[in-house]
Amino acid sequence: MSKSIESKANKRRYPPFWEKFIPAAVVILTLIIAVLIFITIRIAMGLAVLPF
Amino acid sequence: MDFMNTILPFGSSLVSFGFAVLILRRYLERKGLHLLLWGIGMIFYGIGGFCEGYYGAIGWNPFVFRIWYLFGAILVAAWLGQGTVYLLAKKSWAHGLMVLLVLGSIYGAVRVFGAELDPSLMTSSLHTGSEMSGHAIVTTGVRSLTPFFNLYGTIALVGGAVYSAWIFWRKRVLLHRSIGNILIAVGAILPAFGGTFSRMGFSGALYITEFLGAILIFLGFMRATTPIEESKE
Secondary structure, three states: OEEEHHHHHHHOOOOHHHHHHHHHHHHHHHHHHHHHHHHHHHHHOOOOOOOO | OOHHHHHHHHHHHHHHHHHHHHHHHHHHHHOOHHHHHHHHHHHHHHHHHHHHHHHHHOOOOHHHHHHHHHHHHHHHHHHHHHHHHHHHOOHHHHHHHHHHHHHHHHHHHHHHHHOOEOOHHHHOOOOOOOOOOHHHEOOOOOHHHHHHHHHHHHHHHHHHHHHHHHHHHHHOOOHHHHHHHHHHHHHHHHHHHHHHHHHOOOOOHHHHHHHHHHHHHHHHHHHHOOOOEEEOO
């Protein structure tokens, strides 16, 4: 018998690994997006060279 | 046949087309404009990969180059991102942005197909010389369209996936969607790194990251749409 994890939402916890991994990944990816936006804006303004 | 410049991009193309078929079948079953746009976006991804493989196997062809630049360099991220916009934003906003995207895409197509090309610049560019490069477009104002589309696509697709993962984590619900969105975000961001590394002289970096990106986006989508089963103790 198996049970979907959604039905355990009332516990309000992810498994320990994901509990730490998800926010860490979110923070890192957000920083990467910010850098990419910065680079893209520089390219759009003609301050850097286009990669493509 | 060279693995790095031919088989790898053909592989990306195959994965992308296969994924597009899966998404579009799901769209026909369940509807939802986000599925339709993701499907179209993955077709663009596949077209880009196919053109790269064609260039590696056969060589320069102006029509294939224009198709590659339009779909692979300009439109793919923006159309995938538009799917996420339909999933997360208000319908009225999504429709408005969709109109802008369609008009922008038509303008981009007209500019790319009307541009003057110099194939010799593809091998003398800052790139490694083995990969396709937009430097072959010599008409001004065409390549400068790319960052605007890619900025929109990155914010919408990667930003949307990261935002979704964060929301699910905060509520501690739907772990599979949290994981799936992280995979999609990483997969979508990889080709941007590939482009940068390619510029720095790492041969094949773009094609490797495009291949890995297609696989990660596919795995992310499958993970996000498949609930995690947990054995009862």
